Amino acid sequence: MIPSVGRHARWAALAVTALTLVAACGGSSTSNNGGTVTFKGTKNVGISTALSGQSALYGHAIQQSLKLAEDEINKAGGVNGYKINVEVQDDTTAVDPAVNNTKQMILQDNVVAMIGPVTSAQCAATSPISKANKVLFIAATCNSYQLTTQPSQINPYYISVVPNTYMEGCAAGTDTGKKGTTNIFIVSPDYLFGRSETNAFVSCLKKTNPSVKIANDPSTWFVKYPHTDWSPEVAQIQAAKPTLVYSNIFAADQISFINKATQTDPQWFTKYPLVTLASVDELQTLKDKYPIGMRLYMRAPFFQLSNPKLDAFVSSYKARYNGEFPSDWAVMDYDAIKMWATAANAAKSFDSDTVKKQIVGKSFDSLRGYKFTIRADDQQANVGETIGTTADSGGKYPFPILKDATNLSGNDLIMPLDLVNKLKGGQCKNDDFANCP
Amino acid sequence: MDPGKFLLFAVAGLSEAAFLFIVAAGLSLVFGALRVINMAHGSLYMVAAFVTAYVAAQAGFIGGFWTGLLAAVIVTGLVGIVIEVVVLRRVYQSEHLYQLLGTYALTLIIAGAVRILFGASFRTISPPDFLNGSVTMIGGSYSTYDFFMIGAALAIGVGLWLMLYRTPLGRNIRAAVSDPVLLNATGVNVSRLYTIVFMIGAILAGLGGVLVAPSQVVSLDMDNNVLVLAFAISVIGGLGSIVGSLVGALVVGMIESFGVSNRYTAHLSIAFIFIVMVIVLTIRPSGLFGRPEQ
Numbered sequence: 043m044i045p046s047v048g049r050h051a052r053w054a055a056l057a058v059t060a061l062t063l064v065a066a067c068g069g070s071s072t073s074n075n076g077g078t079v080t081f082k083g084t085k086n087v088g089i090s091t092a093l094s095g096q097s098a099l100y101g102h103a104i105q106q107s108l109k110l111a112e113d114e115i116n117k118a119g120g121v122n123g124y125k126i127n128v129e130v131q132d133d134t135t136a137v138d139p140a141v142n143n144t145k146q147m148i149l150q151d152n153v154v155a156m157i158g159p160v161t162s163a164q165c166a167a168t169s170p171i172s173k174a175n176k177v178l179f180i181a182a183t184c185n186s187y188q189l190t191t192q193p194s195q196i197n198p199y200y201i202s203v204v205p206n207t208y209m210e211g212c213a214a215g216t217d218t219g220k221k222g223t224t225n226i227f228i229v230s231p232d233y234l235f236g237r238s239e240t241n242a243f244v245s246c247l248k249k250t251n252p253s254v255k256i257a258n259d260p261s262t263w264f265v266k267y268p269h270t271d272w273s274p275e276v277a278q279i280q281a282a283k284p285t286l287v288y289s290n291i292f293a294a295d296q297i298s299f300i301n302k303a304t305q306t307d308p309q310w311f312t313k314y315p316l317v318t319l320a321s322v323d324e325l326q327t328l329k330d331k332y333p334i335g336m337r338l339y340m341r342a343p344f345f346q347l348s349n350p351k352l353d354a355f356v357s358s359y360k361a362r363y364n365g366e367f368p369s370d371w372a373v374m375d376y377d378a379i380k381m382w383a384t385a386a387n388a389a390k391s392f393d394s395d396t397v398k399k400q401i402v403g404k405s406f407d408s409l410r411g412y413k414f415t416i417r418a419d420d421q422q423a424n425v426g427e428t429i430g431t432t433a434d435s436g437g438k439y440p441f442p443i444l445k446d447a448t449n450l451s452g453n454d455l456i457m458p459l460d461l462v463n464k465l466k467g468g469q470c471k472n473d474d475f476a477n478c479p
Numbered sequence: 480m481d482p483g484k485f486l487l488f489a490v491a492g493l494s495e496a497a498f499l500f501i502v503a504a505g506l507s508l509v510f511g512a513l514r515v516i517n518m519a520h521g522s523l524y525m526v527a528a529f530v531t532a533y534v535a536a537q538a539g540f541i542g543g544f545w546t547g548l549l550a551a552v553i554v555t556g557l558v559g560i561v562i563e564v565v566v567l568r569r570v571y572q573s574e575h576l577y578q579l580l581g582t583y584a585l586t587l588i589i590a591g592a593v594r595i596l597f598g599a600s601f602r603t604i605s606p607p608d609f610l611n612g613s614v615t616m617i618g619g620s621y622s623t624y625d626f627f628m629i630g631a632a633l634a635i636g637v638g639l640w641l642m643l644y645r646t647p648l649g650r651n652i653r654a655a656v657s658d659p660v661l662l663n664a665t666g667v668n669v670s671r672l673y674t675i676v677f678m679i680g681a682i683l684a685g686l687g688g689v690l691v692a693p694s695q696v697v698s699l700d701m702d703n704n705v706l707v708l709a710f711a712i713s714v715i716g717g718l719g720s721i722v723g724s725l726v727g728a729l730v731v732g733m734i735e736s737f738g739v740s741n742r743y744t745a746h747l748s749i750a751f752i753f754i755v756m757v758i759v760l761t762i763r764p765s766g767l768f769g770r771p772e773q
Contacts, residue, residue, distance in 0.1 A: 298695055
């Protein structure tokens with residue numbers, strides 16, 4: 043005969059186990075200002091990003107922003123009654139790890155959507171995986187226009203909420219052309235993004251200022267990516283004596299280049315003014331060592347796009363992350379996941395095709411102070427770009443900001459539809475819009 | 480090319496050759512004496528760079544770089560001793576594959592440890608104040624720190640040569656290269672000598688990392704970036720030859736620098752390094768200054 047105490051203990055253990063199982067499988071809840079939100083379960087949204095490597099600066103900001111967005115979404119009840127978990131994996135800014143991470147998240151972790159990686163090379167490699175598995179892929183950082191127009195790359199589940207290389211390159215090229223600069227040296231990373239954006243820059247530059255001269259031969263425009271030692275390029279620029287240097291080097295490469303150039307000559311950027319892609323991350327890293335008088339084009343600098351929503355986001359971000367300011371990547375990735383959440387709620391579904399119908403052709407609020415619309419033809423958002431010259435912030439921020447800045451409208455920058463259709467139709471040699479008939 | 484332009488590219492090439500020589504010399508020394516191809520050599524370079532950046536940031540501007548240098552040398556030396564005693568002593572008599580696998584495993588372990596200790600973000604440090612300036616010559620500007628790197632590499636090279644050819648330790652190292660069994664029979668503790676040699680090699684890798692830290696970003700992919708070039712230099716110059724490392728580093732540095740200077744070679748400059756390596760391997764497999772395997 044079983045002792046009654048032992049039998050009771052076994053029943054109690056069984057009850058506790060059953061309750062634990064029900065709690066784990068049946069749902070979850072989270073507390074929200076004293077109330078409790080009950081979820082039907084959890085859905086994963088995946089991102090493979092650069093938590094280390096050349097673009098670790100960006101990945102760090104992106105991860106922080108997405109976690110902030112995740113909390114906000116869940117506090118508001120999640121998506122379709124489900125708690126959202128943003129799964130972040132490190133791809134070291136390399137292509138192979140990004141591919142492996144994406145496969146794992148889609149095939150094993152059953153993510154309902156992916157936010158795109160940092161570099162265009164990574165997006166080019168991971169977009170086909172999302173296409174094959176019908177998972178929405180929202181690009182908020184990688185931005186080569188070929189990703190949405192090149193016939194071999196077109197992915198019906200690929201949505202871009204970042205100004206693409208055509209938009210960005212032409213913005214910079216047109217701005218530079220209008221200044222009448224005569225002798226420009228080009229230095230750019232040698233991979234999809236660098237080549238795409240540089241070609242757009244040159245095309246629009248020459249359209250605006252046909253008499254412009256490029257100081258260095260095209261075969262010398264592109265440098266190994268990532269790039270560690272800038273001594274040869276610094277020598278090359280000095281040898282060429284240009285009136286302006288154009289670059290789209292970014293993150294660690296840009297920091298490294300600026301350091302090398304200023305070590306070589308403290309007046310470097312006065313002698314060889316630079317127009318370059320930049321973000322708050324580079325400004326925040328170098329702080330007062332970031333040169334003044336540089337012409338920057340930026341995707342979403344918070345200090346230039348101030349509006350109540352963005353200001354509140356900046357405050358939340360700073361409060362949560364030890365006073366750090368959110369960079370352009372933080373802003374755009376936040377917009378990306380919020381857009382997806384809004385669309386998924388409207389679709390009342392996580393099915394990619396159903397959610398996509400609530401995205402393409404629709405408009406969404408953004409932190410950038412305007413609504414953006416996802417154009418149907420290339421699933422590209424009409425998001426803007428900011429161009430300005432670095433200047434002291436007068437103590438307001440621990441890094442330079444922009445003066446004489448212009449927030450260019452995405453409607454003026456977005457690629458004309460005839461070009462989009464020619465590119466998608468394979469009519470343009472090398473899938474370069476400059477070669478379209 | 481006018482003299483001013485030539486000097487610009489020559490100094491750029493020399494500054495790159497400077498830290499590459501120091502790193503490659505360590506790799507070459509270890510192979511020459513121990514017959515071990517140390518895949519973790521680049522990791523030691525990276526460790527030193529991170530230690531320098533970290534200590535310099537903590538110590539502040541006053542003596543930050545020099546304190547960092549001292550700390551980096553001590554740390555890489557100690558890590559080198561641990562690696563030799565714990566890992567390499569077990570694979571000396573094994574085929575090269577096990578040595579490669581063992582030291583490759585170390586690269587992964589060290590990369591993970593660096594990430595845990597110092598974080599995933601890259602770091603930057605400035606050169607010491609008195610080296611943080613520029614000079615103008617023949618119409619071009621040059622970083623003072625670049626000249627310091629070149630001078631430091633020469634000094635380290637001379638010191639290494641003096642150690643190898645003018646000290647009892649150097650005599651023993653050269654004897655160990657020729658015939659370790661006979662050296663052991665004379666009463667020299669060859670096992671301890673190997674530890675010392677590996678430690679010196681590790682310190683040389685570390686010195687390379689310390690020197691390069693103010694002129695590049697310090698990041699987690701530094702180890703692979705330098706290792707590929709260090710191996711190319713060692714193959715060109717000859718594994719086991721310090722003079723070979725010097726010549727190899729000069730070849731690589733100048734190819735990288737002058738290679739980008741014109742449109743005919745710009746897009747092939749990195750390939751040229753390996754084309755030269757293949758040519759040397761074909762004509763003289765032991766390298767320009769290496770000795771053929773017996």
